[in-house]
Amino acid sequence: xxxxxxxxxxxxxxxxxxxxxxxxxxxxxxxxxxxxxxxxxxxxxxxxxxxxxxxxxxxxxxxxxxxxxxxxxxxxxxxxxxxxxxxxxxxxxxxxxxxxxxxxxxxxxxxxxxxxxxxxxxxxxxxxxxxxxxxxxxxxxxxxxxxxxxxxxxxxxxxxxxxxxxxxxxxxxxxxxxxxxxxxxxxxxxxxxxxxxxxxxxxxxxxxxxxxxxx
Amino acid sequence: xxxxxxxxxxxxxxxxxxxxxxxxxxxxxxxxxxxxxxxxxxxxxxxxxxxxxxxxxxxxxxxxxxxxxxxxxxxxxxxxxxxxxxxxxxxxxxxxxxxxxxxxxxxxxxxxxxxxxxxxxxxxxxxxxxxxxxxxxxx
Numbered sequence: 207x208x209x210x211x212x213x214x215x216x217x218x219x220x221x222x223x224x225x226x227x228x229x230x231x232x233x234x235x236x237x238x239x240x241x242x243x244x245x246x247x248x249x250x251x252x253x254x255x256x257x258x259x260x261x262x263x264x265x266x267x268x269x270x271x272x273x274x275x276x277x278x279x280x281x282x283x284x285x286x287x288x289x290x291x292x293x294x295x296x297x298x299x300x301x302x303x304x305x306x307x308x309x310x311x312x313x314x315x316x317x318x319x320x321x322x323x324x325x326x327x328x329x330x331x332x333x334x335x336x337x338x339x340x341x342x343x344x345x346x347x348x349x350x351x352x353x354x355x356x357x358x359x360x361x362x363x364x365x366x367x368x369x370x371x372x373x374x375x376x377x378x379x380x381x382x383x384x385x386x387x388x389x390x391x392x393x394x395x396x397x398x399x400x401x402x403x404x405x406x407x408x409x410x411x412x413x414x415x416x417x418x419x420x421x
Numbered sequence: 422x423x424x425x426x427x428x429x430x431x432x433x434x435x436x437x438x439x440x441x442x443x444x445x446x447x448x449x450x451x452x453x454x455x456x457x458x459x460x461x462x463x464x465x466x467x468x469x470x471x472x473x474x475x476x477x478x479x480x481x482x483x484x485x486x487x488x489x490x491x492x493x494x495x496x497x498x499x500x501x502x503x504x505x506x507x508x509x510x511x512x513x514x515x516x517x518x519x520x521x522x523x524x525x526x527x528x529x530x531x532x533x534x535x536x537x538x539x540x541x542x543x544x545x546x547x548x549x550x551x552x553x554x555x556x557x558x559x560x
Contacts (some may be wrong), residue, residue, distance in 0.1 A: 333510050
């Protein structure tokens, strides 16, 4: 009886400590964040600090050079490639292939090297890519529900089109438009060929649509 | 032994998802004009998980239910928080309007595990139609 009593006390004590530790660690992070700001404001820059900052400069420029190379190398080609595979699966009314293409696209987007994106396009890229990831994920999770996959294709196609406008593309691509989709509200898709092959209706209405612009 | 563990885990209560009646200018029902009954449907069937304020019932506090409920809320808010609707880009809002419509139409939302205990949140076929028609108008 006594042992059980001590057991309950010790268990609850452990839990209380665990809970309060969790809450206090949240409080601790706040003052730490303000510390570097207060340090820079107190202008106690010693000469030794100036010396070290000078010696750091050569390292900085080489780091910058590498960054610029990364930035020049950033390409949305893998994203476009995966999108086209997805689009073509839906042209072929193949929901399973579309789902695996969706998973592939999601993975490609997740593995993008964020450091390689030029700073002036970073914010816009993130906004588009976050949305594209959600769309790709949903398409990946919805094998057997091709209508739902096609709804997400409409949103995804806008994302990819905006990415192409933002970053450019080497192979020529076409922005096609289907006026009937979504109860007449219409939808676009990106195609690698000029020939119209509608991913929203598949073989039901394969040639419905027109080239809106060349990218 | 099981009883003791059950009693012990009751002591773990994470901070609840409540905002004490804060008004958000970015809220979905503020940013979008909607009929009164549409607003009520969103608030009664969706807001417990998809906002910063949950109306807890007593049994929500009982572990392990509490942890499951908080998990639902956390995931829900990550996907869609109606209080923050105004902060979402047009792109995101468009995608979400479509997803909300689809989830309600296919009765995947509100979650059946939620409506089991919250009868007020159940959407009948007529309400589903009202909501989806309103959502279609927003597209």
